[in-house]
Amino acid sequence: MPEEPADVWAMADLALPFAVRVVATLRVADVVRDGPLPLDEIARRCGARPDPLGRVLRFLVHRDMFAEPEVDVFGPNATSDALRSDVPEGPQPWLDLDGAVGRADLAFVELIEQVRGHHPAYTTAFGRSFWEDLAHSPELADSFDSLMETKTHGLAPAVAAAHDWSRYRTIADVGGGKGVLLAEILRTAEEPRGVLAELEGPARHAPEYLRDQGVGKRTEVHTANFFEPLPFRADAVVLCDVLGDWDDADAVRILTRCAEATTADGVVLVVELLPDTGRMSEFTEIDLRMLVYVEGRMRDLERTERIAERAGLTVVDLTPLDSGYSIMECRPQR
Ligand SMILES: C[S@@+](CC[C@H](N)C(=O)[O-])C[C@H]1O[C@@H](n2cnc3c(N)ncnc32)[C@H](O)[C@@H]1O
Incomplete structure (x- = not known):
């Protein structure tokens, strides 16, 4: 019997990881931890613009992260709670795009440069090495x-x-x-x-x-x-x-x-x-x-x-x- 191939589209998806990392960086899960809030209020507390943030959140609701009990009102669920910054040894600080490792992950965009033997990925992405950046x-x-x-x-x-x-x-x-x-x-x-x-x-x-x-x-x-x-x-x-x-x-x-x-x-x-x-x-x-x-x-x-x-x-x-x-x-x- 031939082996079932893995879902290559799902393997190569970038939208979901980036949406998760955006809400991890903005700490949306912390903001809605006590219950649903209007989008404008979430955006204000996160220092974000309501329209793009709402589109990110709605996309995530359809991937089982956050709930949208009313139009433009978003609240927590078990998956968003796992992204709160107070979860001991949780994923939030690793995914934060302003943190050292979340930022370093962005250099994967330049992996092709490294594989072709042109330039190291991190240096291509950020203009200096990881250690110089730190x-x-x-x-x-x-x-x-x-x-x-x-x-x-x-x-x-x-x-x-x-x-x-x-x-x-x-x-x-x-x-x-x-x-x-x-x-x-x-x-x-x-x-x-x-x-x-x-x-x-x-x-x-x-x-x-x-x-x-x-x-x-x-x-x-x-x-x-x-x-x-x-x-x-x-x-x-x-x-x-x-x-x-x-x-x-x-x-x-x-x-x-x-x-x-x-x-x-x-x-x-x-x-x-x-x-x-x-x-x-x-x-x-x-x-x-x-x-x-x-x-x-x-x-x-x-x-x-x-x-x-x-x-x-x-x-x-x-x-x-x-x-x-x-x-x-x-x-x-x-
Ligand atoms: C992956 S971390 C491991 C840290 C620690 N050993 C641990 O397991 O938690 C690598 C460590 O090497 C240190 N490091 C990097 N370059 C160094 C250098 N040239 N001389 C001394 N330490 C250095 C970094 O500051 C960092 O703390």
Whole structure:
């Protein structure tokens, strides 16, 4: 029997994702959370024009998001409630077109340029790279840091529980955001001291966060660029969700800097999503996002072993986590 083809029109649709992202950006679901309101009032509260907003909302009503109990009166339903900004770990901040990731998604329009080998998609769309954009815009940088914080809150307890961190005296998290993972690790293992190395923005927010988490006195924070020599030595140097942001040549440079920062018997611990037969749709989607946002790439174990080798490291142990992430323990070839 021939396989039923998927609905290609539905696969290629742009109207629905853009309509959802427009209402996510305007936070319409928050505005109507307590019940239906006239369109003019919704538009006023969202800073939008009534006519185009009404057409977006009516289109969404016919896709089961929002209700229109009377003409030009729109109210919530279960799907619009899922788009409220107060849903814990909900989709709204990821879809907000003014946020770092919602904006980066707009670069998919230029994917064809990248595939034809002309220009990177993000730079074509916005005139500078993703990282340059964050460096120029505190709002985008704050949005990105807060999205990463949400993502890492989900991952950190499993990483902290899956490895014996008590065997180290010093644990450094390189590119560790404001320190969500490091704080979780230091709460699990009470002896080691922590080092956080980050760019200026996240590094600025880290001391207060680490203090609030009760590990401030055991942690030092360095403003550091992981393409340059790192200003500390540690027994364990952690890189969580960092290598996927970079192509192989840059990933080798980062790993080399991390290897140099280890103490005599130290290790580099790479925490990354690995491909897994049950999760290939998620893995390939993140790989494509890395290509479009930052010209990065997701890697399987073999490719990670190859770049580690080029940085003078050998992957000696692998701890898979339920989430599809793994902790890859790498030892410098001294
Ligand atoms: C995808 S985020 C992961 C953050 C954190 N490890 C986590 O899992 O939540 C990548 C991090 O790399 C940092 N980063 C990017 N370029 C960097 C550089 N040149 N030196 C140091 N950190 C950098 C970013 O600021 C960002 O926090």
